[in-house]
Amino acid sequence: MPKEILRWGLATLFALILNVAIGADHKATQITDYDYPFDDPLVATVVGTPSDWQAKFPQKPPSEQLLLDSLIERSAPEVFWYQEGLRYSLAAQQHDAPMVFVIAGTGAGFDSAKMKVLESALYNDGFHVVSLSSPTYANFIVSASETGVPGHLTNDAADLYRVMIKIRDRHQAKLDISGYALTGYSLGAANAAYVAHLDEKEKEFDFQRVMLINPPVSLFNSVNLIDGLLAKNLSSDPASVDKFIGEVFDELAEIQQSDAPIDMSGDALYKVYNHAQPGDRALGALIGISFRTSSANMLFTADVVTDQGYLKPAGLTLGSADSLTSYLKASTRIPFLEYFDEFFLPYYQKRDPQVTRQNLLDSLSLKPLEAYLINSSKVFMVTNRDDLILAVGEIEYLESTFGARARVFPTGGHCGNLAHPVFLSHITDTMRLQ
Amino acid sequence: MTKHLSNLISIAALSLLMTGCGTTSNIKEIAPTPKVSAIVSTDLHYPIDVYDPWEGFNRRMYNFNTKFDRYIFIPVVNAYEAVLPDPVEDSISNFFSNLGEIGNFANSLLQLKGKAMASAASRFAINTTVGILGFFDPATYFGINELDEDFGQTLSYWGAGSGPYLVLPVFGPSSVRDTAGLAVDAWLDNEVDLLNYDDHTNREAVVVTVKAIDARHNVSFRYLQGSTPFEYEKIRYLYTKKRELDALK
Numbered sequence: 169m170p171k172e173i174l175r176w177g178l179a180t181l182f183a184l185i186l187n188v189a190i191g192a193d194h195k196a197t198q199i200t201d202y203d204y205p206f207d208d209p210l211v212a213t214v215v216g217t218p219s220d221w222q223a224k225f226p227q228k229p230p231s232e233q234l235l236l237d238s239l240i241e242r243s244a245p246e247v248f249w250y251q252e253g254l255r256y257s258l259a260a261q262q263h264d265a266p267m268v269f270v271i272a273g274t275g276a277g278f279d280s281a282k283m284k285v286l287e288s289a290l291y292n293d294g295f296h297v298v299s300l301s302s303p304t305y306a307n308f309i310v311s312a313s314e315t316g317v318p319g320h321l322t323n324d325a326a327d328l329y330r331v332m333i334k335i336r337d338r339h340q341a342k343l344d345i346s347g348y349a350l351t352g353y354s355l356g357a358a359n360a361a362y363v364a365h366l367d368e369k370e371k372e373f374d375f376q377r378v379m380l381i382n383p384p385v386s387l388f389n390s391v392n393l394i395d396g397l398l399a400k401n402l403s404s405d406p407a408s409v410d411k412f413i414g415e416v417f418d419e420l421a422e423i424q425q426s427d428a429p430i431d432m433s434g435d436a437l438y439k440v441y442n443h444a445q446p447g448d449r450a451l452g453a454l455i456g457i458s459f460r461t462s463s464a465n466m467l468f469t470a471d472v473v474t475d476q477g478y479l480k481p482a483g484l485t486l487g488s489a490d491s492l493t494s495y496l497k498a499s500t501r502i503p504f505l506e507y508f509d510e511f512f513l514p515y516y517q518k519r520d521p522q523v524t525r526q527n528l529l530d531s532l533s534l535k536p537l538e539a540y541l542i543n544s545s546k547v548f549m550v551t552n553r554d555d556l557i558l559a560v561g562e563i564e565y566l567e568s569t570f571g572a573r574a575r576v577f578p579t580g581g582h583c584g585n586l587a588h589p590v591f592l593s594h595i596t597d598t599m600r601l602q
Numbered sequence: 603m604t605k606h607l608s609n610l611i612s613i614a615a616l617s618l619l620m621t622g623c624g625t626t627s628n629i630k631e632i633a634p635t636p637k638v639s640a641i642v643s644t645d646l647h648y649p650i651d652v653y654d655p656w657e658g659f660n661r662r663m664y665n666f667n668t669k670f671d672r673y674i675f676i677p678v679v680n681a682y683e684a685v686l687p688d689p690v691e692d693s694i695s696n697f698f699s700n701l702g703e704i705g706n707f708a709n710s711l712l713q714l715k716g717k718a719m720a721s722a723a724s725r726f727a728i729n730t731t732v733g734i735l736g737f738f739d740p741a742t743y744f745g746i747n748e749l750d751e752d753f754g755q756t757l758s759y760w761g762a763g764s765g766p767y768l769v770l771p772v773f774g775p776s777s778v779r780d781t782a783g784l785a786v787d788a789w790l791d792n793e794v795d796l797l798n799y800d801d802h803t804n805r806e807a808v809v810v811t812v813k814a815i816d817a818r819h820n821v822s823f824r825y826l827q828g829s830t831p832f833e834y835e836k837i838r839y840l841y842t843k844k845r846e847l848d849a850l851k
Contacts, residue, residue, distance in 0.1 A: 249665070250828065255828060277829050306828055310828070465831060472831070478636065478637060479637045481638075481639075482636075488661070488665055489661040490661070491657050492835065493651070493835050495832075497641070497648055497650065499637070502641075
């Protein structure tokens with residue numbers, strides 16, 4: 169019996185040594201092994217990374233959902249009575265480690281699926297991971313947006329920065345923090361660039377690494393491209409949007425009810441995709457609708473918080489039991505361009521008469537930070553050649569701006585390959601602090 | 603409802619009048635007519651619409667459920683999950699789901715559904731014996747899946763419409779028909795009295811409590827986390843759609 173144990177122990181030890189020895193090697197070979205399965209950027213964007221292609225991590229992050237008292241003086245409107253503060257999460261290491269802030273994409277919360285992927289990757293790479301909702305997320309608008317009208321990159325960065333300082337101050341005493349890093353995907357990447365730039369002046373964090381994942385160049389272009397998918401793929405008849413949403417839900421529900429019901433966790437989308445085989449028109453419409461839905465949440469929240477009379481009549485106080493159904497109908501109908509011209513622009517013109525349509529449009533872009541992004545050796549960028557949110561010429565712009573700090577994957581659409589091990593290890597390898 | 607609507611319209615009309623005599627300026631004003639009245643047509647049927655004449659009551663109940671969930675139900679479920687190991691939790695779920703086969707059987711019978719009847723009967727027989735009083739679920743392992751049937755579906759099978767949408771305390775989304783269904787299913791459980799409550803009155807309170815905790819433990823949904831202002835509408839729509847599809851099975 170003791171002999172048995174000894175042999176088993178030796179074998180384990182060997183396995184461990186081998187593992188350590190080939191561990192590094194394994195990682196190196198992975199880099200060339202980009203086998204992301206979808207060439208169609210629409211499929212990639214909708215389906216993402218199916219579990220067989222997903223990166224696996226040894227440890228589940230000990231993620232804690234936390235609440236920060238509202239940072240805003242105004243009290244939450246009655247109709248948002250349930251917004252009790254800013255929600256975020258922290259996955260802390262037991263030991264001394266750098267802290268990374270991760271910023272979610274348009275309309276996404278700190279606990280969205282993509283945020284969970286990034287949290288896993290970065291936690292397993294040794295970071296304390298703080299996950300933040302997008303400034304366009306309803307909870308963020310109510311609890312942390314100074315203006316109440318998100319999408320303005322400079323203002324959003326100031327809001328995020330205040331939040332990040334509060335969170336750091338709250339946890340600093342208990343955590344050993346050895347440095348700071350910053351990342352975000354999609355709109356969150358643009359937010360990260362502006363926060364990094366702000367930090368050069370404010371010096372609260374002195375980020376050692378900043379990683380922009382699938383950033384937009386011009387928000388205006390990106391949003392119009394995504395919104396355009398809706399117009400291009402659904403008839404202009406206003407009822408057709410609602411009808412299509414109805415059909416999608418019907419399809420999902422039908423699959424769930426079928427003889428071999430699909431487990432709606434995990435690979436649900438991939439299974440639905442395999443089952444329904446939607447064409448590019450349906451996929452395009454789906455992306456457009458999903459964006460429109462999150463923009464509807466944002467529009468209504470911004471309008472209620474600022475009481476500008478855009479969706480609801482100014483001065484009308486909505487109570488916690490009032491019907492919001494007609495606001496849902498109205499806000500999902502509004503194309504981004506219309507919102508920009510009729511709400512966003514007048515709102516910022518009212519605050520600052522210097523604002524013109526053109527200079528406001530120009531400011532919603534990475535271009536005002538161009539000199540900084542060209543010269544800052546700590547800011548990195550990763551994207552995909554077929555990213556749906558980039559207009560003609562914008563990939564080239566990103567490549568020339570970031571130079572050697574840019575990495576462009578051949579496929580993946582908009583954040584579709586985020587969970588792929590090669591994509592993720594590029595992120596963690598770049599962000600790892602020396 | 604209608605009062606609220608007429609309020610909306612009169613305020614909209616008022617703001618229209620006001621912008622009519624406003625000064626001209628090169629700074630654009632925010633939409634002169636609130637979009638809600640400019641875009642939404644009250645006599646058009648939208649797919650998101652659900653018959654909800656008691657919306658005010660329902661929303662209050664939804665808000666109550668949110669608070670109940672947040673301050674009582676979920677903390678209790680969290681404690682339950684922290685104390686019990688996962689396999690024990692699963693066994694408890696299996697146990698209640700096995701008792702539920704009585705209702706599945708009765709309702710498949712009432713809907714003349716042979717396959718569902720066979721499934722309920724064989725699952726109950728296998729899981730009660732091989733599965734040790736239902737604490738284990740070998741039937742699923744043998745490929746016999748649970749087919750949920752309730753009295754709400756039975757009513758629907760015999761032609762009853764769903765009636766108005768109704769949010770119940772603690773239970774959440776329902777309809778008049780499904781509420782009646784719940785009551786009948788509960789009555790049936792009581793009549794069959796598998797756990798012999800008649801002779802053990804204390805037992806009932808304990809079992810009902812554990813059953814409720816187990817049911818909540820199995821649903822990952824959390825009320826009003828702040829992602830969307832339109833959660834009530836979305837849940838109402840999803841519930842209605844789900845019940846329509848349940849009826850098609």
